Amino acid sequence: MSEIVLRAEGVGKRFGGFTALSGVDLEVRAGERLGLIGPNGSGKSTFTNCLAGAFPSHDGAFTFKGQKLAGLKSHERARRGLARTFQLPRPFRGMTVIDNIRVPLAYAGRDAATDERAMECLESVELAAKANRMPKELTQVELRRLELARATALKPELLIADEAMAGLSHAEVDQILALLFRLNEAGTTIIMIEHVMRAVTEFSQRLAVLVAGKKVADGEPRAVLSMPEVEEAYLGR
């Protein structure tokens, strides 16, 4: 069995009087494809933001590759190999597509900051032909690919794909899925946060379910999806 790359222990986060996350435990093994699902407001994005260092968690701790993440800023976590994409694509709009890739190559220091390497990242998401375009000239699915290319330029051990398929057509979902499968085959551990259930079930080797900030299920996808508490969370009583 492969080693544990990420361990979340009792992670909690509050916004004022509202508890967004409470006592979430999660383990992810190297090379694994984990689906993290839950209804809107269940705490998936809060979990991602706490893990990526966008804001601190109030309780618990994250351990990544055996090292505690507490106190590390987002860019320090990124440099350690923890990459994320955003729910809504957030390209650097004032620079070309290839410059978007040069940023992580230049700053994360995990890979050679060369034009050739930047082009390889773009080629891996089939965006090489648009290297000199501006982000505003890209379609929605191309922007999603650019997000993935920017994340992969960090050469991450763990990638959190936060709703990378939201708003895409059936065919476009397949394209992104294929990209994620390729990344995983190349050795990247992936946490997929998604509402497109077809994609989640096709991709994930294991599913974890958050409901109202608590983890209610964790296991083999089909077994998890047939659990009464999961059905209840998605379909109501």
Add this chain to the structure above:
Amino acid sequence: MSDTALPALPSPAPRRMGHGSFWIVTIIIGLLVALALRGLGSEYGYFAATFVLQYIVLATAWNILGGYAGYVNFGAAAFFAAGAYTTVAMGKALGLSLLPCIALAALVGGALGFGTGILTLRLRGAYFAIATLCLSVVLQTLVVNWDYVGGSRGAYVLRPREVPWPFDGYSGLLCTVMVAMAAASVAISRTIQKSRLGLGLTALRDDEAAAEAAGVPTLKLKLIATSISGAMMAAAGAPLPYLGSYVEPNTAFGMAYAVNAIAMPLIGGMGTWSGPLIGAVLLASLQQAATVTISSAANLMIVGVVLVGFVCLAPHGIVGLFRGRR
């Protein structure tokens, strides 16, 4: 090993000048400008050129934080005046001449920029702009109540009678120093824009959270930008007391500096090294022409009209017009 061919590089971008070549070209242009002004040999010519050149430094310095990093600083006058009053204080306390005063002013401005950054860079947008405006008010109040540098009455700074060869007078020396400072500021700005630092600043200007997620240490970069920008703005202000032999708080902290520092990069093209240069040359020349032909009071009105025109018709400035809409 995969036998897949490496992806082709994108169609070649226009070949750009290296940092070293750009510095050499800037030094040559600076020397030519200095020689041309020396050839002109007019006191007014020196004064007008010094006026335009100090705005090139000020606008270029402002652009490093405001244009590259997207943090709008309304407190340019505070940094400029900090430079001017460093000259007054150091001249009085240690009898230092202009060049060491400029170096000290840059240190003071850099420290002020760093301190301001530490205190305010967690603010964004209008909140940051207001905080920098407050800095100007606080600093002016301190200077008004600081008798050593003349307080609200102001301070006289006498120009040295002797000037070194090859200068024909202190105005010529002052103008040549400003030419050197303007050339250096443009070269520094261009070096930053084309460097890793410039790439990181542009990334955080576009999206700070995404920049962090891409490994960019945003707070560190912003502190570097505020320090460099502050140092250059203060250096721009250091020669001010020698320009008119007198300085007082209302002039040194004048709104004209704060407004021009923003208007010039905006009109020339923010976020590019050449934009503030073009904007400063155009707007400062226009203001000098208006001062001698209409009235000195017309200056800010001209800036206002030109600014409104550019915001409406060419929001990316003159550089944006030439580059075309990307």
